[in-house]
Structures are given as structure tokens and as C-alpha cells.
Amino acid sequence: MTQEKLKQFLDACFDAKRLIEKLPDLPDGMKPRQVHVLDAVNEIQKKQGFCRVSDISSYMNTTLPSITKLVQELEERNLLVKQADEKDKRVINLTLTEEGKEFVELRVTHFHGEWASRLPDLDDAVVDEFVHAITRMQETMPGIKGVKNNGKKTYLDRRRIKQLRFPGTDIGHRPDAL
Numbered sequence: 001m002t003q004e005k006l007k008q009f010l011d012a013c014f015d016a017k018r019l020i021e022k023l024p025d026l027p028d029g030m031k032p033r034q035v036h037v038l039d040a041v042n043e044i045q046k047k048q049g050f051c052r053v054s055d056i057s058s059y060m061n062t063t064l065p066s067i068t069k070l071v072q073e074l075e076e077r078n079l080l081v082k083q084a085d086e087k088d089k090r091v092i093n094l095t096l097t098e099e100g101k102e103f104v105e106l107r108v109t110h111f112h113g114e115w116a117s118r119l120p121d122l123d124d125a126v127v128d129e130f131v132h133a134i135t136r137m138q139e140t141m142p143g144i145k146g147v148k149n150n151g152k153k154t155y156l157d158r159r160r161i162k163q164l165r166f167p168g169t170d171i172g173h174r175p176d177a178l
Contacts, residue, residue, distance in 0.1 A: 009137070020032070024107075024111070026107075030077075031070075034070055034074055034077075034079075035103075035107060036060060037056055037070045037071065037074060038074065038079060038080065038100055038103060038104050038108070039104060039108045040056045040060055041056065041094050041100075042096060042101075042104045042108070044059060045095070050085075050093045051093060051094045052094065053067050053068055053092070053094065056094070071094060074100070078097055079096065079100035080094050080097060080100050081095050082094055083095060
């Protein structure tokens with residue numbers, strides 16, 4: 001990828017962020033991440049018949065503590081409930097309440113269906129390429145802990161970043177470049 005194409009890609013990412021910020025308003029106090037959790041619970045339950053906090057964490061590629069906090073907030077809003085598993089009481093399953101199911105139907109299923117129907121010119125292959133590109137960008141961004149480098153995770157600290165050489169720039173050539 002050329003630097004110019006990278007700039008175009010990053011500009012498109014900023015546009016995508018602005019697009020997400022223009023999504024319809026949520027009820028007072030509701031966060032977009034909570035909607036994502038509700039959708040995850042719904043999708044995971046459809047797929048495997050049950051859902052645990054760890055399933056959501058894996059599905060959303062997010063830490064368990066952050067999902068636990070979001071689940072607690074959604075439980076307080078009566079959008080989902082936690083129930084001990086019948087076979088193993090140590091396991092806690094999550095289930096959408098009727099209100100939670102209605103919320104997902106309206107705010108996710110219906111909304112996404114309506115939006116998708118307006119995009120007949122974007123076929124699945126284009127979307128798959130976009131998702132792949134975003135994933136690769138996340139995997140390869142310099143200076144981020146855990147970034148993959150040829151399949152191996154690397155951890156760059158500020159000293160290591162200063163040692164990097166970025167072609168066509170002064171970054172990395174001077175100790176005060178960052």
C-alpha cells in the first residue's frame with residue numbers, strides 16, 4: 001500500500017466514525033456499546049442456545065470486566081437477565097428480557113434491514129474486503145501494544161518507536177521526533 005492510499009483509507013475511517021456518530025439517538029443514558037452487547041447476546045443465543053459473559057467478550061473482542069459492567073447496566077435497565085445454569089450453578093447465562101428482545105428487533109434487526117435494503121450496489125464481497133482491510137490495519141499499526149508482526153505479537157515502547165525509521169519522514173531520525 002502506498003502512503004497516499006493509506007491516507008485515503010484513514011480519511012474513509014474518519015468518515016465512517018462520523019457516520020456512526022450520526023446513528024439515531026438512543027434512549028437517555030443508553031450507550032452504543034450496550035446495543036452491541038444486546039445484539040451479541042441475541043446472535044450468540046441464536047447460534048448456540050445460550051450466552052455467557054465470556055461468549056460476549058470473545059464475540060466483541062473486548063475484556064471481560066468491560067462486558068461485565070455493560071451487562072450489569074443492561075440488567076438494571078431490564079433489558080437482560082442473568083440466570084444460573086440448571087446443570088452447573090456456577091455458570092451464569094444471559095437472556096434478553098421481552099423488552100430487550102423488542103429493543104434488538106427495533107434498534108438492530110429492523111434498522112439494519114432497512115439500511116441494507118438501500119445498499120443493493122454493495123455486494124458481500126466488497127463488505128468482506130472492507131472488514132479484512134480494517135482487521136489488517138488493526139493488526140499492523142506501528143506503536144500499538146500487541147500488534148502482530150508476521151504473525152508474532154510485538155510490544156513497542158516509546159524507546160523502540162524512536163528507533164523506527166519511517167521512509168520519507170524525519171520521524172525516528174531525531175531523538176525528539178515523537
